[in-house]
Amino acid sequence: MKKILSVLLLVAFTFAFTSPATAADSANGAKIFTANCTACHLGGRNVVAAAKTLKQDALDKNNMNSLEAIITQVHNGKNAMPAFKSRLNDQQIEDVATYVLEQAAKDWS
Structure with a gap:
């Protein structure tokens, strides 16, 4: 019984204090x-479409202020932005989206 309890505690501890493998990595x-992105988006700017920066106000205005929206944009591309689904895997795209949202919240400083 003690052995089972020890194993259960170990499992609970492992889940409580480790992040899941799929967690985004900023x-x-x-x-x-x-x-992959700085050629067009250095410092959160946009050299192709100046009004569509990665700054928080532009993300809000263009409904690109969620992880899902940015993941979709990076994955599929749109207009002048190429799709990155053949260059980056899903986890890498999620990591980039997380980074973009974090930087936008800090005004890219």
């Missing part, structure tokens, strides 16, 4: 953003 998102 630090990884920063690296991916630097490698």
Whole structure:
């Protein structure tokens, strides 16, 4: 009985104090953003469509202020933005989206 209780406590502890494997990783998102997005979006700007920056007010105005919206945009592309679904996997795209939202909240500073 003690052994079963010990195993259950270990499992509970593991789930309580570790993050799931699919949790977004903003630090990884920063690296991916630097490698794939800065040519057009350095500092949250947009060199192709100046009004559609990655700044919080522009994200809000263009309904791009959620993880899901940014993931969809990065995955599928739109207008001048290419799709990244063949270059980045789903986890990498989620990491980039998380990074973008975090930076927008900090005004890219």
